[in-house]
Amino acid sequence: MQLRSYSGLLVGFIVFGIVVWLANRVHTELTDPGFAQTVLIAVAGWASGWLVGFLVSPNTSNELRNLSQATSTITAFVAGFMMAKVEPSFTPIFANGQLMNEPIYGIRVLIFIICFVVAAINMYVFREFTGRY
Template identity: 90%
Template structure:
């Protein structure tokens, strides 16, 4: 019964991803914004990041736990050093002159990223936890 739950959880995750992409398409049509491909890319990157985090927090074996802890340390160091230094200049144009408030697509893209990230992380965690035990 438990493997069925993990597979059904994955199915629900893919359904949620499809709904998010459909809603993004509708929003882009209503806002007359041609950046739908960028929004899909943001959604996919959120999905991939969520799967990675879900994979890292749910190791199946002790050997995998050891390897993943090393990978997690490396990824954390990379994110803390290089990415954080590069992110701030990228966000400056978004926040200047009230552009974030004047263009709702930025907020929509952030929400799409967060939704995809969280759903994918939960899916991967549940899938690995339930398939490990049963």
């Protein structure tokens, strides 16, 4: 069972590498100098996914109790922060068809989502089947 978990982690890192390689190709094609920003977005998605995967797969009842408290605190903070700070920064992206005129925004959102989902699945599977971390 541990071999499956480790092979799942390996596949996750391979997917991350492919995403970064594709981001490099897209930035070269669009002549956009923001490749470092895109990689940072990918890493943020990866880290967020690992955190969510960790929080949804507790191993012991003590860990379950501690993680549920941490999860509710983090959820309240993130929801409050997103309502107050993040929404105004999305307004310029959607104004005047900016999202359609600048495809890099959509690409970055997809990169974040892909990295988030793969990392969350990796961490969940790893913790469920190995009982570590």
